[in-house]
Amino acid sequence: MSSQDNLTDDTTDFGFERVKTAEKAGRVREVFDSVAAQYDLMNDLMSGGLHRLWKRFTIELSAVRSGQTVLDIAGGTGDLAAKFSKLVGADGKVILADINAAMLSVGRDRLIDRGALSNIDVVQADAQFLPFDDNSIDCITIAFGLRNVTDKAKALRSMHRVLKPGGRVLVLEFSKPTSPLLSKVYDAYSFSALPAMGKLITDDADSYRYLAESIRKHPDQESLLEMVEDAGFVDCRYHNMTGGIVAVHRGIKG
């Protein structure tokens, strides 16, 4: 089901719940306000460190070169931005964007600690209404962020608008496991272990339950590929990782 379908009755998914479209951004913000301080630690624990490998491959697919401008949407704690900062060098620029101020604040502090802010701009922005000029960005990445966006199609169109012709978008997101057995194990893990870990570390089981639910409501590989194509991107493809638990979609602006 596309997010466009979700919007027909002015309600949308918030995990397994239906909420008013206008309320979703606020509810998502509450979740990320709650987990921001422990976000990276939780990511490591929840994925067993695999999120670093998924992001590493996404960076390889970006083929970013020195002097380019990269926009990392929903960049949160800034781990991708720090890597891109090295790749684009002093002549390039990285824009770390997130709708959530708490996540951006954690991200900015981490980047300052790493001494990586010289070519990074930090911007609080909604993926659906990107505040950048048309045809101004070489590469856009959104890692584990698209499923939290209220209108995914609108966000993809917004990304298409700001990308330069020939620029590429990379969407790294949880997806659908390709093996039924893995799918069952993954379900059990997501709905039992994940909230328990959330409770233990951040004393917030609900936020992690939302994360698990939002993953299930997110479009599968083929549906997301169709959405990327519908937004106007060409030469679209995806790569499954870890048996399809995660997929990275790539589209080029023609």
Added chain:
Amino acid sequence: MDHDPAVIAGVSLAIEAVIAKALELSPGTQGRLKQLHPLDIELHCTQPSLRVFASIEEDGGVQIANYRETKATVSIEGTWRDFSRLASASDPAAALINGDIKISGDTAPLMQLQAILGELDIDWEAPIVDAIGPVLGHQLAEVIRAILSGSTTAHRRMKRQLSEFILEEGRLSPPKQELDSLFTAIDELVLRTDRIESRIKRIRKRASNLIGVVE
């Protein structure tokens, strides 16, 4: 791409960490590697199908990647067996030339890289000293060195004795000279057979021409 990119990324990360540690313990090597930047090597394994890219960074570090869009400086292609043979060869340069591995692109930096790696001198005593202190660390390093040296000598001796047993006592394999002489004889026989075969062809052709004239 047949393999899970996350698995390749994990393996690449581990290899990068090992290389980074080795370079840290051999700072001179990193300085020499810097001169090879921007060298990009593509390792293309045809069986099983896998492509890996290794590039020398500006600071002399090595980065391993699973995906590249730019053309590599030099591309090395072969099967997994070819690469394993190359890795375990006592003379990698000879194995590279005589093996089934295909190389395309600029091979000069590859030779430079091989020379640099040949001179790699890892100060493996340093991390032991860092971990347990200079006195005990050095003693432990001496013990490891003695064990390694002893095992190398023992390995060399065992190899020689095994070879002597196979050739002299067990008579399980003919000596190299006998084999060489047999192969030379076979080569001569092949040459003679070829000459006889072409002679027969010529005679047959002449005979068929003669029959045509008589008719």
